[in-house]
Amino acid sequence: MTQAERTPRAFRDNARAAMADPILRRVLPSLGVRFSSHRRAAIDRLPEFDALRDEAVEIKNHTLQHLDLYLERFEQAVTAQGGVVHWCVNAEEARRTVLKLCRSVGARTVTKGKSMIAEEIGLNPFLEANGIVPVETDLGEYIIQLAHEPPSHIIGPAIHKTKEQVADLFLDAHRAQGKTRRLEQGEEMVAEAREILRDKYLAADAGITGANFLIAETGSIVLVTNEGNGDLTQSLPPMHIAIASIEKLVPTLEDAMTLIRLLARSATGQEMSVYTTMATGPRRADDPDGPAQFHVVLLDNGRSRLIGTEFQDVLRCIRCGACMNHCPIYAAVGGHAYGAVYMGPIGAVLSPHLLGIAEAKDLPNASTFCGRCEEVCPVRIPLPMLMRHWREEAFTQDASPAAERWAIAAWAWLAKRPQYYRLATRVAVPVLRLSALAQHYLRAHDLTRGWAKARAMPPPQHGTFMDQWRARQSTGHSAR
Amino acid sequence: MSRNTILNGLRAALRVRPGDAGREAAVDDRLRGARPGHIVPARARGRSAAERVAAFVELADASGATVERVPGTDAVPGAVADYLTHNNLPARVRLAPAPWLNDLPWAEHPLLDVSTGAARADDPASVTPCFAAIAETGTLMLLSGPDSPTTLNFLPETHIVVVRASEVVGPFEEAIIRLRGRGADYMPRAVNFITGPSRTADIEQTMYMGAHGPKRLHIVIVDEGDDRARA
Numbered sequence: 001m002t003q004a005e006r007t008p009r010a011f012r013d014n015a016r017a018a019m020a021d022p023i024l025r026r027v028l029p030s031l032g033v034r035f036s037s038h039r040r041a042a043i044d045r046l047p048e049f050d051a052l053r054d055e056a057v058e059i060k061n062h063t064l065q066h067l068d069l070y071l072e073r074f075e076q077a078v079t080a081q082g083g084v085v086h087w088c089v090n091a092e093e094a095r096r097t098v099l100k101l102c103r104s105v106g107a108r109t110v111t112k113g114k115s116m117i118a119e120e121i122g123l124n125p126f127l128e129a130n131g132i133v134p135v136e137t138d139l140g141e142y143i144i145q146l147a148h149e150p151p152s153h154i155i156g157p158a159i160h161k162t163k164e165q166v167a168d169l170f171l172d173a174h175r176a177q178g179k180t181r182r183l184e185q186g187e188e189m190v191a192e193a194r195e196i197l198r199d200k201y202l203a204a205d206a207g208i209t210g211a212n213f214l215i216a217e218t219g220s221i222v223l224v225t226n227e228g229n230g231d232l233t234q235s236l237p238p239m240h241i242a243i244a245s246i247e248k249l250v251p252t253l254e255d256a257m258t259l260i261r262l263l264a265r266s267a268t269g270q271e272m273s274v275y276t277t278m279a280t281g282p283r284r285a286d287d288p289d290g291p292a293q294f295h296v297v298l299l300d301n302g303r304s305r306l307i308g309t310e311f312q313d314v315l316r317c318i319r320c321g322a323c324m325n326h327c328p329i330y331a332a333v334g335g336h337a338y339g340a341v342y343m344g345p346i347g348a349v350l351s352p353h354l355l356g357i358a359e360a361k362d363l364p365n366a367s368t369f370c371g372r373c374e375e376v377c378p379v380r381i382p383l384p385m386l387m388r389h390w391r392e393e394a395f396t397q398d399a400s401p402a403a404e405r406w407a408i409a410a411w412a413w414l415a416k417r418p419q420y421y422r423l424a425t426r427v428a429v430p431v432l433r434l435s436a437l438a439q440h441y442l443r444a445h446d447l448t449r450g451w452a453k454a455r456a457m458p459p460p461q462h463g464t465f466m467d468q469w470r471a472r473q474s475t476g477h478s479a480r
Numbered sequence: 481m482s483r484n485t486i487l488n489g490l491r492a493a494l495r496v497r498p499g500d501a502g503r504e505a506a507v508d509d510r511l512r513g514a515r516p517g518h519i520v521p522a523r524a525r526g527r528s529a530a531e532r533v534a535a536f537v538e539l540a541d542a543s544g545a546t547v548e549r550v551p552g553t554d555a556v557p558g559a560v561a562d563y564l565t566h567n568n569l570p571a572r573v574r575l576a577p578a579p580w581l582n583d584l585p586w587a588e589h590p591l592l593d594v595s596t597g598a599a600r601a602d603d604p605a606s607v608t609p610c611f612a613a614i615a616e617t618g619t620l621m622l623l624s625g626p627d628s629p630t631t632l633n634f635l636p637e638t639h640i641v642v643v644r645a646s647e648v649v650g651p652f653e654e655a656i657i658r659l660r661g662r663g664a665d666y667m668p669r670a671v672n673f674i675t676g677p678s679r680t681a682d683i684e685q686t687m688y689m690g691a692h693g694p695k696r697l698h699i700v701i702v703d704e705g706d707d708r709a710r711a
């Protein structure tokens with residue numbers, strides 16, 4: 001997809017471009033079908049799934065209500081195991097903390113497991129600008145790193161790329177290592193990436209991963225992958241840096257397992273992801289392998305401000321991607337159109353918070369309010385309601401366009417005055433009935449053009465509702 | 481400093497003060513294991529040992545692992561040698577240093593090149609013990625340590641795991657209870673839950689095995705005669 005700029009401000013243009021993009025048209029429809037049918041099958045095999053969701057909500061809500069205390073307990077446990085916790089208020093502080101840690105071991109290259117927090121803080125460009133080469137190891141992240149693109153899906157960062165595009169990227173990037181044949185089979189590409197990245201793991205000076213959960217009881221970070229890249233990243237280099245946001249915390253090992261029961265089933269429809277690893281502290285005195293140093297970089301970045309607000313529920317998110325896998329808007333435009341790190345319904349709620357509503361005002365509007373996202377969310381985040389909150393916020397902060405504001409204000413005035421409202425609809429019906437004229441009218445006027453362009457306005461058939469109602473009452477016609 | 485900024489910010493948002501005894505107690509209770517209505521899936525509960533093993537085999541198989549059963553630990557080296565031969569793989573294995581594993585009759589298979597220790601970049605296959613095998617999802621649970629270096633679980637293309645039938649548990653909760661039973665410092669550096677071989681669907685949503693970790697996960701379940709192993 002060619003885009004002028006990848007920001008939420010350009011959402012409308014980007015969405016239009018995405019819908020005309022032949023590659024996305026090929027890739028996106030199968031994505032939704034595959035993920036949702038696999039999810040359905042996995043849930044059908046676990047009758048307790050809905051009850052587990054309620055339990056997960058309780059675990060997350062309880063933890064958020066006591067987050068200050070659990071963070072302290074987590075830090076104590078990490079320290080007791082010989083690890084170090086670094087507290088970072090914002091993205092800038094987190095980037096600098098990671099850089100300082102890398103420099104402390106003279107790092108030149110670092111391997112990375114997939115981390116949305118690393119995307120959120122813009123870690124890779126920062127490390128590169130400071131002379132450290134970050135190497136993404138998740139195959140999808142590796143592909144988009146070679147393409148210099150951001151992820152287009154939380155759990156499938158390169159789902160917008162075709163096999164042919166991957167072949168070209170690999171040929172270009174691996175030529176220097178003597179790989180001069182353009183690959184055709186997917187297996188060959190996976191094998192080549194495995195071979196190339198194997199050397200990177202062994203040569204890296206530090207390994208940076210995200211964390212799906214943090215466990216207060218043990219001071220562990222939990223990392224979930226299917227490839228095993230996160231485990232090689234954290235066990236081969238001499239330093240393991242895990243970056244995680246504060247809401248990833250859960251109290252105990254059992255709490256983590258309850259959430260893990262929901263995670264893979266919601267994400268890919270697996271019973272379990274292939275690798276779920278709990279990493280706790282650096283290598284022990286008698287360990288034959290593992291990192292000598294273990295650091296946890298804890299990021300707030302505005303999350304603590306969400307506590308106690310109507311947006312607190314969003315902090316339950318476990319980043320499974322189910323909301324975007326079931327979103328008709330995501331299925332139409334893909335992840336890049338959103339122009340933000342987090343895409344789909346969860347992104348539409350998170351991005352205005354991270355970037356400001358003025359910047360991201362179009363994203364909460366990128367919804368049909370069909371409600372599927374809330375239906376499939378394993379931790380029952382009321383995503384449509386939160387998007388509605390942001391729409392209200394955009395309206396009260398004057399962030400929405402003048403014409404839209406004027407139209408909503410006019411409608412509100414009418415809706416509060418039934419006699420005028422009836423008069424207006426009675427006038428509107430004969431006008432709208434001249435359908436061709438109505439379509440032309442709506443498309444020609446500034447106020448309605450945006451709305452009418454992609455919608456067909458059905459001409460009203462039999463007068464206003466009130467007229468019909470009265471007519472039926474008087475003829476004794478019963479409502480069916 | 482940032483630690484205080486974050487904690488004070490949270491307390492302000494929660495409208496609480498530091499040192500609130502009631503909140504501290506709620507957290508301590510929870511960390512000691514008090515949790516309302518803890519659900520353990522029925523499929524993982526109340527089964528006989530034989531049913532647990534059968535359920536584990538079925539789900540491990542569904543995850544893409546291969547499973548075979550042998551009557552005693554002494555049969556493990558033969559099973560490993562046969563597996564490598566049948567799959568046309570190099571006759572070379574790296575053993576985890578667990579003493580009982582190294583005491584098995586590997587010498588009866590002179591064509592098998594056996595060494596012991598953490599994984600090296602070019603080891604084609606590893607043989608490791610496990611801590612538990614979880615019937616709920618067909619998941620193996622391995623603990624890092626001197627007996628079981630974690631790199632053996634990820635670097636080689638073939639990972640062979642020896643599971644003694646007594647190590648098969650029902651739900652995850654049972655495995656966690658056994659983990660806490662290890663003593664005061666019960667967490668090893670790495671707890672690896674492994675469900676099937678490494679895979680990726682990052683190229684056009686097509687599944688390919690062996691992305692970075694093992695392409696093959698072979699599980700050898702030892703049904704009896706593991707007295708030596710218990711020692």
